[in-house]
Amino acid sequence: MALDRNHRYTGEVAYIYAFDVAYDTARKPIRELLGQPVAQFAVDVSKRSPRQLFFYKPQMVRLPPMERIGPLGPVRVERVIKLLPVGAISISVRVPFAVNHVEELVAFHDLQFSNGSLHEEVRRLAQEVIAELGGHLIRPHPQLAEEEAYTVFCLASPVLNAANEPMNAEQWFHAHRRQVAALLTQEEEPERLSKQEAEESTARYLSYYEDDIAVVDWDAALLVDAPQDLDETLYIMELANLQLAELEAYDRLLDEALDRSYRDLGERPLRSRAATLHELREIRIDMARFNDELSNTTKFFGDWHLARLYEKIAGRFHLAEWHRSVDGKLKTLDELYQILKHDQNTRMMLWLEVGIVLLFVIDLVVLVVGLKK
Numbered sequence: 001m002a003l004d005r006n007h008r009y010t011g012e013v014a015y016i017y018a019f020d021v022a023y024d025t026a027r028k029p030i031r032e033l034l035g036q037p038v039a040q041f042a043v044d045v046s047k048r049s050p051r052q053l054f055f056y057k058p059q060m061v062r063l064p065p066m067e068r069i070g071p072l073g074p075v076r077v078e079r080v081i082k083l084l085p086v087g088a089i090s091i092s093v094r095v096p097f098a099v100n101h102v103e104e105l106v107a108f109h110d111l112q113f114s115n116g117s118l119h120e121e122v123r124r125l126a127q128e129v130i131a132e133l134g135g136h137l138i139r140p141h142p143q144l145a146e147e148e149a150y151t152v153f154c155l156a157s158p159v160l161n162a163a164n165e166p167m168n169a170e171q172w173f174h175a176h177r178r179q180v181a182a183l184l185t186q187e188e189e190p191e192r193l194s195k196q197e198a199e200e201s202t203a204r205y206l207s208y209y210e211d212d213i214a215v216v217d218w219d220a221a222l223l224v225d226a227p228q229d230l231d232e233t234l235y236i237m238e239l240a241n242l243q244l245a246e247l248e249a250y251d252r253l254l255d256e257a258l259d260r261s262y263r264d265l266g267e268r269p270l271r272s273r274a275a276t277l278h279e280l281r282e283i284r285i286d287m288a289r290f291n292d293e294l295s296n297t298t299k300f301f302g303d304w305h306l307a308r309l310y311e312k313i314a315g316r317f318h319l320a321e322w323h324r325s326v327d328g329k330l331k332t333l334d335e336l337y338q339i340l341k342h343d344q345n346t347r348m349m350l351w352l353e354v355g356i357v358l359l360f361v362i363d364l365v366v367l368v369v370g371l372k373k
Contacts, residue, residue: 007098008160011227013108014152015093015118016238018245019126022087023139023286030083033061033132041082058090059083069114070095071107081129082238087137089129090242091122092234102179105153109186109220123147148245151220152237153183154230157211169213169224177202184217204312208305216309218316236306240313247322250287254329257283261336287330 030038041060063079075095082090095118099105111118127144130137158166173180181198182190205215212225214233223233314320 008100008164009102009155010096010098011153011155012094012096013105013111014154014230014234015095015111015122016150016152016234016241017091017093017122017126018148018238018242019089019091020087020145020245020249021089021126021130021140022137024087024137025083025085025133026136026138027085028136030059030133030136033081033083034063034128036061036063038083058085070111072097072099072104079125081125083133084242086246088242088246089126090238091125091129092238093118093122102176102183103188103190105183106186106188108153109151119149145249148241148248149219150237150241152223152234153220154223154225154227154234157224157226159211159224166211169209169211170207172224173202173205173213173215180215180222184215184220184222186220204316206305206309206312214309214312216312216316221313232306233309236310237313240310240317240319243314243319244317244322247319247326251322251326251329254283254287254326254333258329258332258336261333283333284330287326 032038038059038061041057059082061081061083063081066077066079068075068077075097078094080092082092084090095108095111097105097108113121123144126147130140130144157169159169159172161167161172178190178193178198181193181201182188185193185197185201187193201217202215204217205213207213212229213223214225215222216237221237223230225233
């Protein structure tokens with residue numbers, strides 16, 4: 001995007017939406033979606049990346065741009081859909097801006113167009129994707145669940161000082177920390193924020209070159225970088241957002257499985273034991289597959305800067321806590337499975353012993369009857 005000298009800050013807002021839409025997706029190629037060809041996603045790595053850098057590459061569709069009337073006038077909206085094998089889709093939307101003050105970007109948080117909100121448009125788009133994927137989805141959810149959304153404000157570098165001269169990105173951040181905090185927390189009046197809140201919401205930041213910086217909060221982030229270098233950073237954020245959506249979905253699935261197991265064992269212990277064992281075994285297999293595929297999506301750690309950035313975002317999203325929660329519930333399910341399996345084996349041994357005793361009795365009866373004859 002060319003720098004607009006009539007405005008102090010130019011760039012774009014990237015809206016990232018992750019939807020858990022199905023249990024899994026079929027492993028067969030998708031040639032076309034919504035009338036557009038499906039391609040393999042690729043990141044244009046920058047000079048900071050090692051030669052053997054590995055990125056997980058989902059299938060993607062780039063939709064034609066839309067013209068909309070936004071908070072500051074007409075805008076050209078770009079949309080990209082990514083399809084992932086864990087039964088999820090990610091929709092990213094980019095909206096350009098040119099402003100004189102960082103505070104003006106607060107209006108882009110819950111973006112409203114003249115004909116409705118961006119949130120509504122994205123949900124309709126997700127429903128169209130699900131309807132067209134059809135047979136590619138394995139056990140699709142009956143209703144579209146609430147999405148996990150993340151907003152990234154991308155300022156084109158270099159940022160300018162009051163004299164419109166290029167400025168070090170980290171120095172600019174410290175000089176505008178309260179305004180950045182207000183932007184990330186969606187506060188229209190930066191001066192009302194306490195010093196503690198301003199420091200907390202902007203505590204996780206990272207800089208690599210003199211002219212770039214990334215500040216991450218729990219539902220929004222600020223990036224200052226050259227436009228051509230934004231893609232790889234935004235993709236890391238997109239993957240972390242997807243992980244959060246999938247972990248939340250599987251946490252709900254495990255809650256339902258545990259409740260169902262306790263209920264079945266308490267109310268119908270004899271009749272449901274085999275069915276409960278079968279369900280628990282399937283869930284254990286599913287979670288092993290899920291953990292493997294979810295970990296594959298973040299194999300980009302050849303680049304230590306991106307790895308550190310991912311750690312910052314994962315900390316804000318509390319991904320480690322979500323993993324522990326899921327692992328704890330899996331451990332409980334595993335213990336239930338082992339108890340039921342042991343109980344099933346005990347019952348089988350009991351019936352086997354009963355059978356042996358019956359055969360012994362029958363042999364005795366036959367022997368006694370034979371002797372009498």
